[in-house]
Amino acid sequence: xxxxxxxxxxxxxxxxxxxxxxxxxxxxxxxxxxxxxxxxxxxxxxxxxxxxxxxxxxxxxxxxxxxxxxxxxxxxxxxxxxxxxxxxxxxxxxxxxxxxxxxxxxxxxxxxxxxxxxxxxxxxxxxxxxxxxxxxxxxxxxxxxxxxxxxxxxxxxxxxxxxxxxxxxxxxxxxxxxxxxxxxxxxxxxxxxxxxxxxxxxxxxxxxxxxxxxxxxxxxxxxxxxxxxxxxxxxxxxxxxxxxxxxxxxxxxxxxxxxxxxxxxxxxxxxxxxxxxxxxxxxxxxxxxxxxxxxxxxxxxxxxxxxxxxxxxxxxxxxxxxxxxxxx
Numbered sequence: 001x002x003x004x005x006x007x008x009x010x011x012x013x014x015x016x017x018x019x020x021x022x023x024x025x026x027x028x029x030x031x032x033x034x035x036x037x038x039x040x041x042x043x044x045x046x047x048x049x050x051x052x053x054x055x056x057x058x059x060x061x062x063x064x065x066x067x068x069x070x071x072x073x074x075x076x077x078x079x080x081x082x083x084x085x086x087x088x089x090x091x092x093x094x095x096x097x098x099x100x101x102x103x104x105x106x107x108x109x110x111x112x113x114x115x116x117x118x119x120x121x122x123x124x125x126x127x128x129x130x131x132x133x134x135x136x137x138x139x140x141x142x143x144x145x146x147x148x149x150x151x152x153x154x155x156x157x158x159x160x161x162x163x164x165x166x167x168x169x170x171x172x173x174x175x176x177x178x179x180x181x182x183x184x185x186x187x188x189x190x191x192x193x194x195x196x197x198x199x200x201x202x203x204x205x206x207x208x209x210x211x212x213x214x215x216x217x218x219x220x221x222x223x224x225x226x227x228x229x230x231x232x233x234x235x236x237x238x239x240x241x242x243x244x245x246x247x248x249x250x251x252x253x254x255x256x257x258x259x260x261x262x263x264x265x266x267x268x269x270x271x272x273x274x275x276x277x278x279x280x281x282x283x284x285x286x287x288x289x290x291x292x293x294x295x296x297x298x299x300x301x302x303x304x305x306x307x308x309x310x311x312x313x314x315x316x317x318x319x320x321x322x323x324x325x326x327x328x
Contacts, residue, residue, distance in 0.1 A: 027170065034170035037181050038144040040188030045198030047074075048141035051093060051107070056148060060201050061115035065090040065326075067202070068104050069124025071097055072252045075303050076124070079201040081313035086326045091118075092202030097137045100129050101232045106155055108236075120246045120325060122316075123233070125272060126302065127254065127262075130233075131224035136160040140177050144184070205306030208299040215258055215301040222263045225271055237279040246325055249276050249283040253312055255301040256292045284319055286312060 041049050042056065051074075054060045065088055067077050074094030082090045093107050108121070139160035146153055146167060153162065166173040174181050198204070237247045251272060259265060269287075276283035289312070291297050297308030304312060320326050 030170035030172075034147075034174070036188040037171070037174060037184030038147070040184035040186065041144040041180060042148075043187045044183065045200070046183070047096065047199050047204060048138055049144065050199035051095070051202050052110075052141065052145060054091075054202070055111050055114050056145065058114065060091060061111075062089065063091040063115070063118050064088040065120040065122065066108065066111065066118045067092045067094060067122045067124060068108055069094045069252070070099070070104070070126060070128060072126040072303055073124035074199075074202055074204065075206055076252050076309050076312055077122075077316065078203050078205065078309050078313040080203075081310055082317050082320075085314065085317035086320060088326060090201070094124065094202060099131045099133055099229065101132075101229045102155070102159060103133075105232070105236050106152075110149070110152055117243060117245065119244075120248070121240050122248045122250055123237070125249055125251045127221070127223050130226055130229045130271075132226055132229065133159065140174075140180055143173050143177070143180070146173065203309075205309050206299050206303065207306055210295045210298060210305075211300055212295070215255070218258065218261055218301075220263050221258065221261050223265075223268045225268065230271070230275055234275065234279055237281060241280075247279070247281045248320075248323075248325065249279075249281055250316070251283065251285045251287050253286045253289055253292050253297075253304060253308070255295065255298050258301040259287060259292070282323060282325075284316070286315070289315065291315075 042053050044050070044053065065082070067073050067079075067090070071094065074092050074096065077092055077094075079090040079092055082088070091111075093104075093111055095103050095107050098104060112118075136159065139156075139162070142153060142156055142160060142162075153167065156162065157167075162173075240247050249272070262268070269285075272283060286292075291304070291308055291312060297304055297311065299305040
């Protein structure tokens, strides 16, 4: 009886040891995979990761001027054009698909933690700026930095629905993101991973042909506006001005046919003017620019193509110069 009990206990202990060894082995393999995928993605210039990688890798920093906004920001303003015309160094911090709060100021605040404070900040305004995020869009853009910047992950935890397992179990957050696993692995082993020649200083000019398909689905559009989001922007601007920085608001070009379908266009224009007045900053209105009348400069109703981006960047450089914002 004692022998049987001893054997039974021995087998149970051996079973537990085997299970623990197996779990440790799986955890170790996952940790190695996580390291390779994350470090590989941190080497790429693919859009979701390019700006974060510049920030954390110390590339293209120490700029005189930065742009903040969503997709129409990174697509519309070419730092190379601005730099060559004004003799400064600029960077585009545009973050795709995100309303103002919380990720646009978060991107800026992360940027200045790693470089000097820019003298000038341009805040891009589009039809989604003062709305709120309904889903954790492109949460995967933060995955490579989980072990690199705990502060960043803590701040996007709720917005991007980051779970305990996402945060502390290696590779768990990458489940369902096969494309980025493969890209990260390939990059980790030396393959250069770009997309449309990559992103440079936060900008990539689009060469996509004009497509009005999305415009055809929008009979009317009501621009969202939340007072709490506007308050967040006003607080941000006040902080920048208190540090001696110049802030400029820009209503980015939107194709005229879409503007005609805005149900609250006049109301929103008045709100934008009011924000600029309260903050005591200049507001440039490119909704009225001639470029909005010609689809040659757009690839869809809310985004300029490369030709349009370069032209509006030239216009912006002239406006910055004429306003005396950039000192030569």
